[in-house]
Amino acid sequence: MIIDSLIDLNLTQTSGQTSQPPWIKSGDVFSQVVMVGEKPVVFNAKQSGEYLDFDFKGDITQNEALSTMKYIYDLDFDLDKFYKYLSNHAELAEMSRFCRGLRLFLAPDPFECIISSICSANNSIKRWTKSISDIKCRWGCEYDGFYAFPGISDFSDIFLDDDEEIDLCGRCDSNNLKSCGVGYRAPYMRKASQLLTLETDLSEIPKMSYEEAFETVLELPGVGPKVADCILLYGFNFKEAFPSDVWIKRIVSHLYFEGKDISVAKVRDFGMEEFGEYAGYVQLYMFHYARKSGLMEKIR
């Protein structure tokens, strides 16, 4: 079934958004299992002209499948209107040329997004996506050869490292978080999931104001301002988030402050103030514009 909203599926899949690792690519088809309510559904998505073409296998209706795909790929977001906005701002005007069809890649599972985002901190895209994919294969539930991310309570029980595995299990099969290459983030990831079972109710977050939601996820270990903004943008669809790291700081300072060094905190405030409801999309487009246009090499 084709959904007639402009999207570049490959670009969206490979853009490093911390909602989840890219789906499994086979030929020109991206596939993954998604929990829709309680039901596992395998989705296959591919590019068809400027649009997304999908089918699915699972016990849900066509309409439920359609709204799931529309949510994950943010297909109701009006890209034409966004491109008009970009072209009306001199600093941003070139960006849509380099990133046409790039959309948010939203998390069907906010918990997976939280763990992925913690794992992405001080890490490369290649490394955190491999770690999260490993975690899914080892401890996730398998459906038709695809793996869902483990649930919160299952994740909370995973061993941290070889030492703990030997201590509590008597032997070691490297069945632990550190063996997935997450390094010192392992305790953050597990503590965060344990906190989520006990104290923080994820279903409350969508009802909160941005500030309140931000303060709430900041409480989780391993979550600082950048990671909190990623969690809210990619995991909960708060489009007013402007996740700011060293690259966004360099880009913003180049485009708006004549290259003058600005603190990451200031860049975040500036982005949220300046771009409002488009902040998340502007951040996404800035990063990929810098990558593709050669700006990144210029300002590193």
Add this chain to the structure above:
DNA sequence: AACCAGGACTCTG
């Protein structure tokens, strides 16, 4: 082989 990139956290002044 030494060194660097990448955010959060902890300790210091």
Add this chain to the structure above:
DNA sequence: CAGAGTCCTGGT
């Protein structure tokens, strides 16, 4: 409260 040092791994 700002600034510096540390954490782990994969890349040069």
